[in-house]
Amino acid sequence: MTVVASNYARKENDLYQTEPWATEALLRNFPVLDKLVWEPCAGNHLMADVLAEAGAIVYSSDIKTYDRKHAWEADFFAGPTTIACDFIITNPPYGKGNREAVKFARIALKRCSGLVALLLTAKFDFGKTRADLFGNNPRFLAKIALVDRIQWFPGETSGTEDHAWYVWGPSPGQGVGRARLIYEGRSDLTKATTEEVAREQA
Numbered sequence: 001m002t003v004v005a006s007n008y009a010r011k012e013n014d015l016y017q018t019e020p021w022a023t024e025a026l027l028r029n030f031p032v033l034d035k036l037v038w039e040p041c042a043g044n045h046l047m048a049d050v051l052a053e054a055g056a057i058v059y060s061s062d063i064k065t066y067d068r069k070h071a072w073e074a075d076f077f078a079g080p081t082t083i084a085c086d087f088i089i090t091n092p093p094y095g096k097g098n099r100e101a102v103k104f105a106r107i108a109l110k111r112c113s114g115l116v117a118l119l120l121t122a123k124f125d126f127g128k129t130r131a132d133l134f135g136n137n138p139r140f141l142a143k144i145a146l147v148d149r150i151q152w153f154p155g156e157t158s159g160t161e162d163h164a165w166y167v168w169g170p171s172p173g174q175g176v177g178r179a180r181l182i183y184e185g186r187s188d189l190t191k192a193t194t195e196e197v198a199r200e201q202a
Contacts, residue, residue, distance in 0.1 A: 016152045017043050018091045018119060023050040025146060025184035026089070026117055026165045032056035038085040038112070040076045041092050044068050051089060059085065076104065081111060088112040091119040098124060105133055105166070113171040115141075122146075122162035133166075138173030140166075141180070148185040 023046075033055035039048045042060035045068045052058045060070045074080060076092075088111070092104040101120055108116045122145060125134045134140050144165035165184075183189055 016091070017046045019150050020046060020050045021148075021186045022119065022146060022150050022163070022165075023047050023089075025186075026119075026144060026167075027051075027054050028184065028188060029142070029144060029182055030115065030117065030167060032087060032089070035086040036084065037087045037089055038083055039090050040074075040088065040108075041090045042068070042070055047089070047091060056087075059083065077107065083111065085112055086114040087117065088115075089117045094120070098127070102127070102130060102133070109133075109137075109139065109168055115170060116168040118166050119163060120166055122164045124164070124166065133168075134179070136176055137168065138175050139168040139171060140176075141169040141174065142167040142182055143179060144182045144184050146185060147183055147189070 027050070031054065032051055035056050036059070037051050037056040038059045038061070039045075039051065040061050042048050042062045044066050045060055048058045048060045060068075061072050061074050061076070062070055063073070063075045065073055088108045092101055092108075094101045095103075098121065101118070101124065105116075105118055108118065116139075124130075125143065131137075142165075144167065146163050146165070149161070150163055
């Protein structure tokens with residue numbers, strides 16, 4: 001991924017590691033129990049660990065090995081092109097103007113006929129040249145807007161940009177114009193809202 005301008009130097013290969021709560025927010029809506037999940041931008045496996053703890057069989061890969069060994073080391077853009085998996089779930093590199101993220105999403109949808117979930121900026125779906133990914137794509141299933149910001153650097157109190165999960169379902173899809181908008185955060189917002197209503201009614 002990429003992060004907006006800050007006092008921190010840009011990390012090699014866009015190695016910005018995802019806080020566990022952000023992955024947990026996805027899994028509250030799309031469980032991975034017993035699913036074969038490919039995490040192709042695994043970094044140091046923060047996301048892969050959460051997926052495994054939720055019951056997924058995780059294949060991790062990345063362009064480079066950092067502190068944790070991957071199932072294999074590879075550039076997602078270069079291949080391998082055929083991996084047997086039920087889901088692809090990752091926080092991909094964004095690149096300038098989100099160009100790498102757009103390329104990544106299109107390739108991921110070709111390589112995985114199951115569920116694809118990518119953690120991207122909250123306005124990623126605003127681009128008019130991305131209709132093939134969203135408005136005109138029958139597989140586009142949901143956008144999970146994260147109401148809390150992800151902390152990418154040690155010592156930050158919060159991140160500098162809003163993010164969301166974009167989720168595409170299995171081929172051939174449910175039809176265009178039927179994607180859901182879901183709100184999630186560090187904690188289960190549905191549970192929190194239910195408890196607030198109960199307190200108000202007591």
